Amino acid sequence: MNKSEKKRLKFSLILPIFFVFVMWLVKLYEYFLNLHFYEYGIYPQRFENFSGIFLAPFIHGDFKHLISNTFPFLILGTGLFYFYRKYAYKVFWLIFIFSGFWVWLAARPSYHIGASGVIYGLASFLIFSGLIHKNKALTAVSLITVFLYGSMVWGVLPIKPGVSWEGHLFGAVTGLIISIAFANKKPAQETVKKKEQKDEISEFSEPTISSDIYNKVEYFYEEDINA
Numbered sequence: 059m060n061k062s063e064k065k066r067l068k069f070s071l072i073l074p075i076f077f078v079f080v081m082w083l084v085k086l087y088e089y090f091l092n093l094h095f096y097e098y099g100i101y102p103q104r105f106e107n108f109s110g111i112f113l114a115p116f117i118h119g120d121f122k123h124l125i126s127n128t129f130p131f132l133i134l135g136t137g138l139f140y141f142y143r144k145y146a147y148k149v150f151w152l153i154f155i156f157s158g159f160w161v162w163l164a165a166r167p168s169y170h171i172g173a174s175g176v177i178y179g180l181a182s183f184l185i186f187s188g189l190i191h192k193n194k195a196l197t198a199v200s201l202i203t204v205f206l207y208g209s210m211v212w213g214v215l216p217i218k219p220g221v222s223w224e225g226h227l228f229g230a231v232t233g234l235i236i237s238i239a240f241a242n243k244k245p246a247q248e249t250v251k252k253k254e255q256k257d258e259i260s261e262f263s264e265p266t267i268s269s270d271i272y273n274k275v276e277y278f279y280e281e282d283i284n285a
Contacts (some may be wrong), residue, residue, distance in 0.1 A: 063183045066140060066143060067136075067140060069139065069145075070135075070137075070138075070140040070227070071132075071136055071139075071142070072139075073139060073141055073147075073150065074131060074135030074139070075132070077173075077223075078132055080116055081115075081116050081118065081124060081128070082124065084116045084117060084118075095117045095171075096169050096171050098110060098113045098114070098117060099113065099114040099117050099169045099170055099172075100161050100162050100165070100169035100171070100225075101168070101169050102161065102163065102165045102167055102170075103160075103162065103163070107141075107162070108237075110162065111156075111158035114161075114170060114171050114172065115158070115172065115175070117171040117172065117173065117174050118171060118173075119172070119260035120143045121214060123172060126195055127173045128186075130203055131173055131176070131177055131180075133199070133203050134177060134180035134181055134184060134200065134203055135150070137180075137196070137199040140148060140183060141184070141195075141199075141245040142240075142243065142245060144243075145240060145243050149183060152232075152236050153176055153177035153179035153229070153236060154179075156176060156179075156236075157178070157179045157225070157228055157230045157232045157233075160224075160231070160232065161175060161222070161225050161228055163226050164224070164228075165222065165224035165228070166224065168222075169253055170222040170224070171222075172221075172222065172225070175225035175228060175232075176215060176229060177208065177228065177229065178214070178225075178226045178227075178229030179229040179230065180200075180233065181200050181204055181210065181233065181235040182229070182230040182232070182234075183237045184196055184197070184199060184238055185200040185201065185204075185233075186233065186234050186237035186238070187237045187240070189240075190238075190241050192239060193199075193245050194244055206208070209225060210226075214227040261278045
């Protein structure tokens with residue numbers, strides 16, 4: 059990994075680590091003060107719980123729930139910012155807001171908490187973006203995460219009681235829609251390839267060659283508490 063890639067990786071870790079830090083801070087605050095914040099989660103079609111769209115991802119039922127969301131969030135969040143540095147913030151906030159909004163609009167009348175909806179949105183976006191752009195690395199990051207946490211595959215179905223499968227489903231659908239909306243935005247690796255190709259041509263071309271040649275070169279760019 060060269061210096062540029064290391065720098066990009068460090069940048070990619072900033073927001074995922076910050077979000078995970080806040081998630082743990084909230085849970086520890088609950089635990090040590092014997093509090094329960096689930097009522098600040100999303101309760102569908104209640105205007106007083108509309109703020110849950112923004113608060114629910116930071117609230118978890120227990121430490122097991124929190125831990126199960128921590129590692130996928132870190133991996134997928136880092137993947138998003140690593141491959142889509144230029145557009146990552148926009149994509150992230152769209153997934154964050156709309157995955158929760160659909161839950162508030164159409165889920166069961168119950169409290170929905172946890173970062174799972176955002177995680178499913180990130181996984182869905184990276185998988186389908188990888189397929190759209192035929193980027194093997196991008197798709198691999200998401201698929202490996204999904205297979206490591208195998209329950210993600212079945213999480214979109216109403217199988218397990220007490221689990222917000224609607225949050226998972228709406229998160230996945232949100233990620234798919236956004237991947238299509240951003241289909242013309244190329245992953246960072248493709249942009250890097252384009253730059254490397256330009257540099258290579260500039261380095262090895264003779265100064266006497268007509269600039270018209272460069273115009274012929276093609277570049278490839280880029281509960282109820284429900285967890």
